[in-house]
Amino acid sequence: MTRLLCWVLGLTVLFGGASAAWAGGAAKPKKTPEQRFEKADKNDDDKLSLDEFLGKRTEEAKKEKATKRFHKLDKDDDDFLTLEEFKAGGKKKK
Numbered sequence: 001m002t003r004l005l006c007w008v009l010g011l012t013v014l015f016g017g018a019s020a021a022w023a024g025g026a027a028k029p030k031k032t033p034e035q036r037f038e039k040a041d042k043n044d045d046d047k048l049s050l051d052e053f054l055g056k057r058t059e060e061a062k063k064e065k066a067t068k069r070f071h072k073l074d075k076d077d078d079d080f081l082t083l084e085e086f087k088a089g090g091k092k093k094k
Contacts, residue, residue: 033087047080 031039040052053070057063073081073089 033090037083037086047082049080053081
């Protein structure tokens with residue numbers, strides 16, 4: 001009887017874990033702000049223009065909201081975001 005329970009438990013662990021992975025249970029790790037910035041910086045000049053910041057957004061409402069956010073993050077008003085400005089925008093207010 002003990003042997004049977006061990007087999008059942010083993011199979012449950014084996015197939016239970018595998019099915020979670022097959023069902024997409026393994027979540028992708030979140031990208032760091034540096035990784036997101038680097039991906040958005042299409043011309044590798046270490047700063048983001050408004051076009052780079054907007055990326056592939058096509059809906060006008062989303063573009064408008066992102067444009068406002070860009071200008072809010074652009075602390076020195078040079079129409080570019082540095083990595084520091086970009087990272088500062090991700091911090092949550094307390």
